[in-house]
Every structure is written in structure tokens, then in C-alpha cells.
Amino acid sequence: MTRRPGARTVYRWELRKLRSQKRTYLGLGAAILVPSIFVIAVAIQGGKAEDVPFGRYIDTTGLAIPLVMLLFGSIWFFPLITALVAGDIVANEDQNGTLKTILTRSVERHHVYIGKVLAALTYAITAIVLAGVVATGLGVIVSGFEPITSLSGTIVQPGRGLALVGASHLAYLMPIIAIASIGLLFSTIFRNSAAAVVGTLMFSLLLQLVTIIPGLDGLRPYLLSTQFDAWQGLLRTPVDWAPMVRAAWVCALYAVPALAAGLIVFVRRDVAGG
Amino acid sequence: MTAPDDGAPPVEVRGLVKRYGDLVAVDAVDLTVERGDVFGYLGPNGAGKTTSLRMMLGLIRPTAGTVRVFGRDPGVSVSALEGVAGFVEAPRFYPYLDGRTNLRLLAALDGSGADTLVEETLATVELSDRAKDKVGGYSHGMRQRLGIAAALLRRPRLLLLDEPATGLDPAGMRDMRALIRRLADDGMTVVLSSHLLTEVDELCNRVAIVRRGRMVYEGELADLRRAAGATYRLRTTDDDRALSVCAGQAGIAEAARGDDGVIELRADGDEAVAALSLALTGSGALILELAPHMASLEDLFFELTEGAEANAA
Numbered sequence: 001m002t003r004r005p006g007a008r009t010v011y012r013w014e015l016r017k018l019r020s021q022k023r024t025y026l027g028l029g030a031a032i033l034v035p036s037i038f039v040i041a042v043a044i045q046g047g048k049a050e051d052v053p054f055g056r057y058i059d060t061t062g063l064a065i066p067l068v069m070l071l072f073g074s075i076w077f078f079p080l081i082t083a084l085v086a087g088d089i090v091a092n093e094d095q096n097g098t099l100k101t102i103l104t105r106s107v108e109r110h111h112v113y114i115g116k117v118l119a120a121l122t123y124a125i126t127a128i129v130l131a132g133v134v135a136t137g138l139g140v141i142v143s144g145f146e147p148i149t150s151l152s153g154t155i156v157q158p159g160r161g162l163a164l165v166g167a168s169h170l171a172y173l174m175p176i177i178a179i180a181s182i183g184l185l186f187s188t189i190f191r192n193s194a195a196a197v198v199g200t201l202m203f204s205l206l207l208q209l210v211t212i213i214p215g216l217d218g219l220r221p222y223l224l225s226t227q228f229d230a231w232q233g234l235l236r237t238p239v240d241w242a243p244m245v246r247a248a249w250v251c252a253l254y255a256v257p258a259l260a261a262g263l264i265v266f267v268r269r270d271v272a273g274g
Numbered sequence: 275m276t277a278p279d280d281g282a283p284p285v286e287v288r289g290l291v292k293r294y295g296d297l298v299a300v301d302a303v304d305l306t307v308e309r310g311d312v313f314g315y316l317g318p319n320g321a322g323k324t325t326s327l328r329m330m331l332g333l334i335r336p337t338a339g340t341v342r343v344f345g346r347d348p349g350v351s352v353s354a355l356e357g358v359a360g361f362v363e364a365p366r367f368y369p370y371l372d373g374r375t376n377l378r379l380l381a382a383l384d385g386s387g388a389d390t391l392v393e394e395t396l397a398t399v400e401l402s403d404r405a406k407d408k409v410g411g412y413s414h415g416m417r418q419r420l421g422i423a424a425a426l427l428r429r430p431r432l433l434l435l436d437e438p439a440t441g442l443d444p445a446g447m448r449d450m451r452a453l454i455r456r457l458a459d460d461g462m463t464v465v466l467s468s469h470l471l472t473e474v475d476e477l478c479n480r481v482a483i484v485r486r487g488r489m490v491y492e493g494e495l496a497d498l499r500r501a502a503g504a505t506y507r508l509r510t511t512d513d514d515r516a517l518s519v520c521a522g523q524a525g526i527a528e529a530a531r532g533d534d535g536v537i538e539l540r541a542d543g544d545e546a547v548a549a550l551s552l553a554l555t556g557s558g559a560l561i562l563e564l565a566p567h568m569a570s571l572e573d574l575f576f577e578l579t580e581g582a583e584a585n586a587a
Contacts, residue, residue, distance in 0.1 A: 004353070005385040013379050020370045097366035101424070104331045104359070105383035108352055270334035272325075 004106050010115025011122075018085065018123055027084045031127040034077060035069050035135035043142040053151060053232065058139075061146035063161045065139030066132050067235070070172055073131070074228035078172075079179050079204040080197075081127045086120040086183025087196035090266065094191040100271050113266045117184055117259060124180045125173060132169040136162070154237040168231035171244055174251040175227040179204055181255035185262040191273070221246060224254050282345030283308055284358075284432040284463045285330060289339035292325050292487075299325040301487035302339070307432075307465055307480075312458045314478030314495070315467040318579060322487040323467040327362045327436050330465070331355065343432060360434030360465075364441070365421025369410030373401055373420055376409055381427050388427045395423040399453070415446040422453060433457065433464045439473055451476055471572045485579040498574055506547065508537040509563040516559040523550050538567070 018024045042058050042065065049055030052071050057064035090113075093099040103109060148161040156164065182203055186196040208225040210216055220226055230247035233240035285307035292300040300322040307313045315323050328334045329341050332348030332355060341347065346354035367376040374392060381388035396402045399419035404412070412420065418438060425433055438454065439447040454477055458464050468474050474481060474495075481498065483491040491498060510516040513531070520529035520539055525546025529539035541547045547564070554561055 003385070005383055009382050009385075013382055016375075016379070017368060017371070020368075022370075096368070097363070098368060100328075100331075100333055100362060101366050101380070102383060103333060103352075104355060104361075105380055105428070106352055106355070106385055107383045268335075270328075272328065272334055 004108075005111075006107065007111040007114040007118070010107055010112050011118045014089070014115050014119030015122065018119060023084055023088060024123065027081045027123070027127055028130060030077075031081055031131040032134050034073075035066070035131050036138060038069060039065060039135065039138040039142050042139075054148070054235075057148060059143050061148045061158070061161070062136065062139030062141065062143040063145070063148045063158065063165055065143065066135035066165050067168060069131060069135045070168060070228075070231065074172075074175075074225065075208070076201060076205065078128065078131075078176060078228075080201050082124040082176050082179045083183045083197045083200035083204075085123045086180040087187045087198075087200045088193045089116050089120045090184065090187040090262075091191055091193040091196045092187075094273055095193060097273060099273075103271055109267045110263060113188075113263050117181075117262075120180050120184055121177060124176050128169055128173060128176055132165070136165055150235045150237050151232060152237040156235075156237075164234050167234050171231035171234065171247065172228065174230065174247050175224055178224055178227070178251040178254040178258075181258040181262075185258040185265075188262040188266050188269075222250055222253075224251070227251055282342065284311075284344060285313075285465060286342045286345075287326070287330070287339070290326065290329065290336055290341060291338040292322070292329065292334065293337045298487050300329070300336075303482075303484065303487070303489050305482050305489065305492050307463060309463055310458075310461065311480050312454070312464045312466065312478045314474035314481040315465060315484070316471070316474050316481050316575065317467075317469065317484035319469055320486075321484045321579075323484060324362050324436055325487075326484075327360070327434055327465070327467055330434055331358070331360065331362065333362065355428075357429070357431040358434065359425035359428040359430035359432075360436070361421045361425065362434075362436045364414070365417055365424065367409040367417065367420060367424075370408060372406050372408050373412065373416075374405040376420065377405075377423060377427060380424050384428055386429075388429075391427050391429070395426040398426060399423045400449075414441045415443065418442060418446070418450065419453075422450075426457075431463060433462055435464065436467045437469070438466065439468070439470060447473075471575055483575065483578050490578045505538050505567045506541055507532075507563060507565050507567050508539060508561070510537075510554060510559040510561055512559040513537060515557055516554055519553050519557050519559060520550065523553055526550055536563075 046059050049058065049068055052068060054064040054067045058068055102112060145158045147155050147157050150156050179200065183196060183200040186199045190196045190199060204225065207223045210223060211220050227247040227250055230243040233243040283306050285305070287303055287305045290300055290303040291298070303326060315326070317323050325334070329336050330343060330348065332352065335349050341349070343354055343358050348354040371379070374396065377392045377396065378389060381392055396405050399422050401416060401419055401423065404416065409417065409420065439450045442450060451473065454464060454466065466474070466477060478495055480493065481491070481495050482489055508516060516537060517529055520526050525542040527540045529537055532538040541550070551561055551564060
């Protein structure tokens, strides 16, 4: 008997499906368009964003632009782009009735789920990388490949600055993966794409609001929203690793239970719709 | 996981129950489908046919009882579905992919070289010409056929089809039945749920009739007919005289005017009918019509599903 296909086959075909869906291009298009508009605005108005870190450097070095994008994007833009696919990837099949189609073939349910998780993460990572590359590339064209001032006030040469921008995006992926995991859980339990996408975004926004409630300020270091700022530790001299380490385990605390719960629900549930 | 057992029947269901809260969708169903059967799973809408098929395909878990396909439990692992294919309700595909890509995707999830069968199955269901069109633009009938193609990719020994002809136009229905007939003739075991009596009548050798989740009959279609007995219709030039002849005739019973005024009677075999025709001619009531009237499946179906309801009430 030949080996039964597994998660890798599902993953490959999930990517193929994503490549054929408008939603994917909506997300990736926004990941390109939003930084582009931002850079064009900087080029035309020469404006600054004084109230955020690196905001005052956006017209002196292109390297500041992707970093400001990371700051603004954490509020809802990048979570939305992530949720767009993560919240849809299971629920879509529920609504379309195709879940029964794929679950009566020769792939075990847990392999189907793992393939979907990997595809949703691949898309989210692609979107972040794409936004980073576009923001950096256009930023350098408009504001130049110049040294950048770190959060500690030291001057960082453009070569090292570029590496730090890249590393910052990698650090940013930690909370993005956690958001994607929650999106996947919602997608599995809500069985409705719109509810899962909106639910994921709501979850992300509500976590940011928690810190407004008096007395709950102590929770801040453990909220998912806080982990979106962990990369700033990289832009200190010397590098402050503490926020990165905390982000790693805090994000895992959100992502792992969400993925596990989603998997259990997916494997055990009745497929009665469609 | 149980090993495949070549002696096990394609489908063996024992004491199957599925409850959704207070609603009992499937209630203590037992049925066995033997190799080579074209098994009709018949019942009105909402009788629990689809729910039973979902359990046979491992899509939902029974509340109680067991389902075995070729001796294996489809609720444990998809490996139980080896040699089993089919669909419940309408077959569903990815509307944004073309027909061929949909099949290639499913073939990849089947493994075992199913991808080499894609073109062949497209040809079998006569969709080769439209294979590069997006499924979103397919008609209902084309999707049904693609559903059959998707099932055939698995080289099934057991095909589970839920209302395969529903929603098709008359030509589509005829083609679908011809296709099922051909597959059955090739030795495939087919389980076919339907509320269309003619479909079951035309295709199936065995039937289970369900009503509100409960089974009211399981067995050979021919036995069911025999049990219902054959009646005859009689028209003569003088029906009053004919009735009195019938009353005194050996082997003839229950002669009476039916709803349409035509005499209906039961006869113990052909000889009794032949003797009756002689007696009628001799009496001067000349025969205009004397024809066997087999109980249609429809009659039996209503008798079983509605009769049971009357008894229960």
C-alpha cells in the first residue's frame, strides 16, 4: 500500500487555493498599497510623525519608514490582513460545503488542519515581508539610504540599520503568528468567515483597550498588543533582548492553546453542513 | 484500527442512532448492504437518509450504535474509507478553481496514483470539454457529474450517493441513472438514497425504507412486491353479472368495484385467472379488460410510510 498523503500535500494545495482567491490578493495588495501611499504622502508633503518613535526621521532616511509602518500597522492594519485569511481558511470550507468534500478523501483530519495552519501562516508572513520590502524600498528611494538614529540616540550606519529593520520584521512575526492562531481557532469554531475575521480583529482591539481600565495596567506586559512593540529593543544600543524574550513566550501562550483547541475541535466535530 | 476484511459486507449498520438535542434524526437503524447490491435507501425528505450516509462516510459521529464499511469504522480514521467514495447532499467544489483542478486537488488528497485517473473520469462523466472552466459557472447537473467523477477517482468498491438525480432535468436524470447502472454492472456496490421512487425502482435490487429516522422495511424489492400481492383489474360488458360470477369462482377473492368503478380482484395464480375468463364468457359478461395490476413501489411506499403514521397516531 502506498503512503497516504499528509499535511504537506494539504499545505501545497491550500497555497494553490489561496493563489486563486480574491481575498488573498486583497490582503497582499493592501500590504503593498498602504506603505506605498504612506511613502508617497511623505514624498509630497515632507511630513513627519513626531509623536511616534522614528517618526521624525522619515524624511531623512528611508529606513525609518518601515519602522513607523510597523508601529501604525499594529493597531489594526496588520492584524486585519492576518485575520483576512486565518479567519477564513476553515470557515470558508464550512460555508461552501467543501469540508465534507475534502474530509472524505484519504487525508486524516489533523493533517488537513495542520496544512491549513501552515498555509495561513505562510500568507501572513508573506504579507508582513511584502509590506516591509515595499516600505523599505520606496522609503529608500524617497528619503535615501542614510544612517538612522537608534532609540538610545546613537547613530546606526545604513547597512546595520537595514539588518535591524529586517530583524524587527522577524520579531513582529511573533505576535502576527499569535493573531493568526486565534483567527484559525475562530475560523474553526464560528464556521462563518466574516464572524471569524471580525472576531479576530475585535479580539486584537479589545486587548489594546484592556490597558485603559484602571488597575489593569499591570497586565500590559502580557497582552498580545504589547508584543507588537518588542522589536524596538533591537533598536537600542546595546540591544535590549528582554522584550523579545517576553514576546516569544507570551505569544506562544496565546498561539499554542488556540492552535491546540482549534485542532481538537476540528478533529472531533460533526461535519453536518453543506 | 481494524485490518481490511475482505469478507466483511460493504456496509453494516447496527442500532444506529443520531440525536441532535431532542431531535432523533436516526433511530435504531440496522441495515446490511451486500457486495454487488444496488441498495436503495428510500424515504421522504427529513427521514434521516443523509444523516445515515454522513455517518457511513465518517463525517459525523453516531450517538449510539455502530457503522462499519468493509468491516472498518469510518469514525476512527479515513483509512476506513479506502475503496469507499460518494457524496452527501449536493457535491461541493471550489467555485474559483476549474473542474480539472478540483479533481486534481482531490486526487492529491487520495494519493495512490489517483491523479492518473483525472482525465479518464472526466471523460466518463462527459465533462472533458468543460474541464478548464471554473466550477462556479457549472450547472447543477454538471456539478452532480463532477461529484461522480470525484468519487470514481478513488477506484471505489462502494459508492455512496445521496439523491444523485435530484435537481436534474429529465435528460440529466436519465444519463445519471445510465451511469449508475453501468457502474453497478461493472461490479460496484452502490448505496443510493432517494425520495424518487422511479429511480429506486429502476436501479435497485434491495431497499431500505425509512420514516422519521426509523426503518420500516429492509429487503429485496421483489419480496416487497410479492408481499403486497398482485391484483387484477376487470372490465366487462356486464360488470354486475361479472361480480356475481367472481363471487362463486374458486381461487378468486376480494372482487369489488374500485374507486374508478373498475372491478379489482385478487387471484391465486394464473390458472384461477384463466378459469375466471372462461366462466365470464360463459355467463355472457364479455371481457373488455383483464389485466394484472402490480402494486407500484409508490403504493408500497405510501402504505409503509403513511400507513405506519396512521398506526402510530
